[in-house]
Amino acid sequence: AAGVIQSPRHLIKEKRETATLKCYPIPRHDTVYWYQQGPGQDPQFLISFYEKMQSDKGSIPDRFSAQQFSDYHSELNMSSLELGDSALYFCASSLRRTGSDEQFFGPGTRLTVL
Amino acid sequence: AQSVSQHNHHVILSEAASLELGCNYSYGGTVNLFWYVQYPGQHLQLLLKYFSGDPLVKGIKGFEAEFIKSKFSFNLRKPSVQWSDTAEYFCAFSNYGGSQGNLIFGKGTKLSVKP
Numbered sequence: 001a002a003g004v005i006q007s008p009r010h011l012i013k014e015k016r017e018t019a020t021l022k023c024y025p026i027p028r029h030d031t032v033y034w035y036q037q038g039p040g041q042d043p044q045f046l047i048s049f050y051e052k053m054q055s056d057k058g059s060i061p062d063r064f065s066a067q068q069f070s071d072y073h074s075e076l077n078m079s080s081l082e083l084g085d086s087a088l089y090f091c092a093s094s095l096r097r098t099g100s101d102e103q104f105f106g107p108g109t110r111l112t113v114l
Numbered sequence: 115a116q117s118v119s120q121h122n123h124h125v126i127l128s129e130a131a132s133l134e135l136g137c138n139y140s141y142g143g144t145v146n147l148f149w150y151v152q153y154p155g156q157h158l159q160l161l162l163k164y165f166s167g168d169p170l171v172k173g174i175k176g177f178e179a180e181f182i183k184s185k186f187s188f189n190l191r192k193p194s195v196q197w198s199d200t201a202e203y204f205c206a207f208s209n210y211g212g213s214q215g216n217l218i219f220g221k222g223t224k225l226s227v228k229p
Contacts, residue, residue, distance in 0.1 A: 033216055042204060042219040043158070056216050090157065096215060103217060105150075105158040 002026055004106035006091050012112045013081050021076040021109045025093030031055065032074040033103060034066060035090040043090060049074055050096055081113045116141045118205050118220035126226045127195050135190040135223050137205035145207040147188040148217065149179055153201045161203070164188065175199070197229045 005024040013019050025032050031050045035043040036059075045058035049068035060066075063081075068074045078085060088110050092103035121136035139145060149161040162173025169181040179190045188205060202224045206217040 031215065035217075042221045043217075045216040045218070048216055058216060092158075092217075094215060102146075102148075102160065102163055103215070104160075107157045 004091055004093050004104055006089075006106040006109050008109060009107060010110050010112075012114065014114055015081055015083065017081050017113075019078045019081060019111060021078070021089055021091075021111070023074045023076070023091030023093075023106060025072055025074070025091070026104055029072070029093035029095050029104075031094045031096040032068055032072070033092040033094070034060075034074070034076050035092065037088040037090060037108075038084075039087070041087075046076070078111075083113050086111060086113045116207075116209070116218050118207060118218055120203075120205055120220035120223050122223045123221070124224045124226070126228065128228050129197055130194050131227075133190070133192040133195045133199075133225070135203055135205075135225070137188045137190065137220060138186050139188065139205075139207045139218075140186065141207065141209060143209060145209060147179075147181060148206045148208075149173065149177070149188070149190050150204045150206060150219075151201050152204065152222075158204065161190070195225070195227050197227045199225060200227045201225060 007022045033048040034046040037043040046060040048055045052068045064078050066076045088108045090108045091106045094103045117140045119138045147164040150158040151161050161177050164171045164181045172178045202222045204222045205220040208215050
């Protein structure tokens, strides 16, 4: 079965650079979620999209923005990167219109900021 | 504030020992409850979930969890652990019908199983 795809899997950036992470949800899923997991930390919810509209916002810094495109893939844009942004960024998708909150997670993008 | 508390940060067991990982959530309304497992270097995988119905739910790999509403708890159990169960386990919930489904995670419990 198709799973959530994230790219790139690993990314190394310098401070103050920008980064774009991509997420391709499971086909026909209508909701995408982004989570950030710092080293040794639990995943923290950043932002979600339902049917291409922003649905909910968590602890996402103002330096970050995200959107969901017409093909339902989502991109997380991160600017003015800081050392503290080094983390594993997970994308998850779900089929919310059925009333299910079950989220399927992608493999994550490991971002390292030097 | 909505939160999840996992009682143990690190649990070390020998193979064949029984496992119980505690999880309590803080939220006054109806919740959907989840346990996810994260093997070293891998992504989160769903072990089991509770939405409604029988409070004792069975998941993959012999895991089960019991929802006790009066205690706001959703403890994970396995009668006999294996070395391959070494991983980090996260309890999480979402607000049923309330927010848009984003998960609130606990801090995780690292399980180390000695062969």
